[in-house]
Amino acid sequence: MKKTSLIAYLRTKRVLFIICGICLIASTLFFAFAWSAGLVGGRTTTQTFLKDTPSTFPAGYRRAHGKGICFDGTFRASGKGVPFSVARVFAQQKVPAVGRFSLGSPDPYAPDNSTRTVSMALMLTADDGEQWRMKLNNEPFFATRDAKGFLKQMDAYKPTPATGTPDPARVKAFLKEYPEAKKYVTWDAAAPWTRSFAGAQYNVINSFILIAENGKKQAIRWSMRPHASFTSWSVSQRKQASHDFLFEDLKKRLQKGPLYWDLVVTLAESGDPVNDPSQVWPESRREIVAGTLEVSHVFDQANGGCRDINFDPTRVPKGITLSDDPVLLARAGIYSHSHNSRVREIGYGKATDAVGKRQNDNRKNK
Amino acid sequence: MARKKNIPSAPPTHFNTTARILHWLMAAMILAMIFVGLGMMTSLTWRPWLLDLHMPIGIAILLLVIIRFINRLSFSVPKMPASISNFQSTAAGTLHWLLYAMMLALPLTGWAQLSAGGFLVKLFPGINLPSILQQSPFLYALLHDAHRVMAWLLFLMVVGHLSAALLHAWAYRDGLFSSITWGKKMINRSEEHFKKSDSLRENCKK
Ligand code: HEM
Ligand code: HEM
Numbered sequence: 209m210k211k212t213s214l215i216a217y218l219r220t221k222r223v224l225f226i227i228c229g230i231c232l233i234a235s236t237l238f239f240a241f242a243w244s245a246g247l248v249g250g251r252t253t254t255q256t257f258l259k260d261t262p263s264t265f266p267a268g269y270r271r272a273h274g275k276g277i278c279f280d281g282t283f284r285a286s287g288k289g290v291p292f293s294v295a296r297v298f299a300q301q302k303v304p305a306v307g308r309f310s311l312g313s314p315d316p317y318a319p320d321n322s323t324r325t326v327s328m329a330l331m332l333t334a335d336d337g338e339q340w341r342m343k344l345n346n347e348p349f350f351a352t353r354d355a356k357g358f359l360k361q362m363d364a365y366k367p368t369p370a371t372g373t374p375d376p377a378r379v380k381a382f383l384k385e386y387p388e389a390k391k392y393v394t395w396d397a398a399a400p401w402t403r404s405f406a407g408a409q410y411n412v413i414n415s416f417i418l419i420a421e422n423g424k425k426q427a428i429r430w431s432m433r434p435h436a437s438f439t440s441w442s443v444s445q446r447k448q449a450s451h452d453f454l455f456e457d458l459k460k461r462l463q464k465g466p467l468y469w470d471l472v473v474t475l476a477e478s479g480d481p482v483n484d485p486s487q488v489w490p491e492s493r494r495e496i497v498a499g500t501l502e503v504s505h506v507f508d509q510a511n512g513g514c515r516d517i518n519f520d521p522t523r524v525p526k527g528i529t530l531s532d533d534p535v536l537l538a539r540a541g542i543y544s545h546s547h548n549s550r551v552r553e554i555g556y557g558k559a560t561d562a563v564g565k566r567q568n569d570n571r572k573n574k
Numbered sequence: 575m576a577r578k579k580n581i582p583s584a585p586p587t588h589f590n591t592t593a594r595i596l597h598w599l600m601a602a603m604i605l606a607m608i609f610v611g612l613g614m615m616t617s618l619t620w621r622p623w624l625l626d627l628h629m630p631i632g633i634a635i636l637l638l639v640i641i642r643f644i645n646r647l648s649f650s651v652p653k654m655p656a657s658i659s660n661f662q663s664t665a666a667g668t669l670h671w672l673l674y675a676m677m678l679a680l681p682l683t684g685w686a687q688l689s690a691g692g693f694l695v696k697l698f699p700g701i702n703l704p705s706i707l708q709q710s711p712f713l714y715a716l717l718h719d720a721h722r723v724m725a726w727l728l729f730l731m732v733v734g735h736l737s738a739a740l741l742h743a744w745a746y747r748d749g750l751f752s753s754i755t756w757g758k759k760m761i762n763r764s765e766e767h768f769k770k771s772d773s774l775r776e777n778c779k780k
């Protein structure tokens with residue numbers, strides 16, 4: 209009979225089918241692995257954000273905010289944060305702080321008058337061992353609503369080789385896809401540049417959630433508001449400024465005494481755009497001064513201290529959690545890659561001036 | 575078979591229940607951990623959540639592998655089916671010990687790299703493991719690379735192990751697969767078994 213002979217035929221080839229089946233299972237697993245690792249499929253991964261880093265990037269430096277200086281200090285809680293969060297830092301009298309002031313430019317050798325973005329990174333370690341890491345910028349908001357927008361923005365504003373300026377058509381296309389970025393462009397054109405690290409206000413930009421003793425959740429953003437007054441400079445003053453003007457200014461001020469910033473926590477109300485870092489919340493939102501940061505002295509980042517720290521803003525203590533802000537969530541992986549590659553270079557002895565070794569060849573990337 | 579089970583000197587037909595439960599529980603955990611690890615190094619959205627899973631599950635694997643290892647050394651295990659060549663059984667045995675080594679080394683390098691990098695090893699909010707190493711860029715770099723290379727190697731080993739296991743389960747049907755499940759041991763069941771492995775050998779030669 210035909211039917212039985214077919215079955216008999218399949219029986220003799222049974223092992224072949226089994227081997228094919230096993231190969232299929234194994235290759236499915238390999239494919240899943242390769243896709244998850246970002247090796248196939250071409251999806252945007254957190255690694256994509258560092259792809260443009262030139263291979264000549266000076267070893268051991270952060271892939272962005274490369275030029276910086278470490279600081280030590282103390283955070284004194286006011287106690288006003290306690291009703292909103294169980295985090296020890298809001299209650300503790302004196303919390304040791306380590307941090308870093310930096311320029312927004314990726315170039316670790318950038319002149320201080322080359323960027324408007326100045327930053328503060330900070331890690332507070334409470335007496336229960338919990339760490340609160342944060343990275344703050346003097347910008348009031350992020351340009352785009354998500355992280356991919358950052359890549360598209362970089363791409364659109366890349367100078368074309370022919371003219372040396374960005375291609376207007378691409379800029380237009382970008383602003384069409386990310387209309388909120390126009391707000392940033394307008395702000396960038398008009399807002400004064402800070403003339404000192406000491407008088408700048410540093411903003412967290414992304415949103416977080418405080419968790420109170422009774423489990424109540426409160427969406428927040430915060431800023432470090434300076435006690436020193438804001439100073440700016442005219443374009444001509446700025447152009448004439450010395451290469452390390454901002455860092456020299458900071459050192460000079462600290463010789464006279466510590467600098468202070470208030471930790472100002474802004475409480476969101478329902479309907480505020482918690483998951484969109486390109487939107488600021490209304491001015492009228494309630495603010496709480498949760499404490500004061502005292503910055504007592506600074507030291508060269510080549511000597512360690514803040515150098516090898518990843519001030520990953522997603523590593524928050526108990527009592528604080530992350531919001532669903534997409535830029536915040538993406539930054540976690542991006543910072544890990546930058547931290548891994550620079551600490552690797554330092555660990556394996558490839559870094560030169562980043563660790564204060566005399567540089568035989570100064571591999572400037574600009 | 576049932577008769578053999580009661581004679582202490584004869585090797586058992588199955589791994590003991592502890593070994594079987596731990597094997598399948600840990601197989602699921604380890605496969606999940608590999609993908610959790612890869613995901614947290616690539617995802618734009620899930621990294622913080624995946625990292626919060628990676629650390630407690632990884633530490634659970636560390637505890638379980640210690641129990642499993644003690645169990646493995648304390649009780650006799652089934653012998654490989656007689657139809658398996660010496661080479662194959664040595665290869666399988668070596669792979670098994672290497673798998674044990676990986677199950678131990680991965681959580682340890684994970685924990686140690688976090689310590690060397692100055693990070694907290696967070697199990698649950700507010701509950702962290704102590705640091706097991708002083709902070710050092712060299713140790714961080716080394717352990718980070720070791721963890722990554724070993725995780726990728728473990729994946730290759732697990733796929734190889736899985737493929738071999740399925741070959742035994744479906745093609746050889748020699749009872750090796752059922753020794754770690756709750757199925758009946760089919761060893762030396764009939765001539766049919768030998769016929770099948772003969773045809774397999776022919777196919778392999780092709
Ligand atoms: C998707 C957008 C972003 C990308 C691709 C990006 C990229 C980077 C990279 C690669 C570093 C170096 C990190 C390290 O090696 O430790 C860095 C540092 C930094 N970023 Fe971002 N960043 C983004 C958004 C933001 C936002 C929204 C803020 C706002 C607060 C911010 C603030 C900082 C600060 C303050 C530093 C310096 C940290 C330090 O001194 O250790 N970044 N960024
Ligand atoms: C059997 C257990 C484990 C497996 C299979 C595993 C697997 C992985 C994988 C696949 C990666 C991604 C590697 C890459 O592609 O770069 C990874 C990274 C990592 N794992 Fe594990 N892991 C395990 C246990 C642990 C444990 C117990 C810890 C810590 C307590 C840990 C901490 C880490 C860390 C810190 C990273 C790198 C994260 C970063 O650099 O941002 N792992 N792991």
Ligand code: HEM
Binds near residue numbers: 674677740752
């Ligand atoms: C995912 C599918 C898996 C399948 C189908 C599978 C199948 C098997 C089979 C059939 C055996 C018995 C082999 C013999 O007696 O020689 C075995 C043993 C073993 N398997 Fe797996 N396995 C899997 C995953 C894993 C994973 C992920 C690991 C660990 C990384 C692992 C580690 C071991 C070890 C160490 C043994 C030796 C027995 C013991 O000491 O517990 N297996 N496995």
